[in-house]
Amino acid sequence: MPISVxxxxxxxxxxxxxxxxxxxxxxxxxVRQKHYxxxxxxxxxxxxxxLIETLKQIKHHRAIFLFLLAYFFYIDGVGTxxxxxxxxxxxxxxxxxxxxxxxxxxxx
Numbered sequence: 572m573p574i575s576v577x578x579x580x581x582x583x584x585x586x587x588x589x590x591x592x593x594x595x596x597x598x599x600x601x602v603r604q605k606h607y608x609x610x611x612x613x614x615x616x617x618x619x620x621x622l623i624e625t626l627k628q629i630k631h632h633r634a635i636f637l638f639l640l641a642y643f644f645y646i647d648g649v650g651t652x653x654x655x656x657x658x659x660x661x662x663x664x665x666x667x668x669x670x671x672x673x674x675x676x677x678x679x
Contacts, residue, residue, distance in 0.1 A: 579668040583675055 574582075611617055629636050653674065660670050 576667045
């Protein structure tokens, strides 16, 4: 007996929340923040100023720049594959519930 798309979506969201919750607990219990910035006025404006300063300094750190560039294209490719695979699966006649299950199993 197949389940409805709504039920499959709810199960997928619940499992995702459970997954993130379980793997967040060790970090919350064991990691203590040592370095931080004190709260300053005009948070948004100062954040953009720091971002611009970082971008100016990135030319001195070529390896980090190349990593960020490569990661941008990599994660864009992952998103494209997920999007296109679901469209392709739907064209093949695979039900939306089955597509959710397939994507979930792939992520695990």
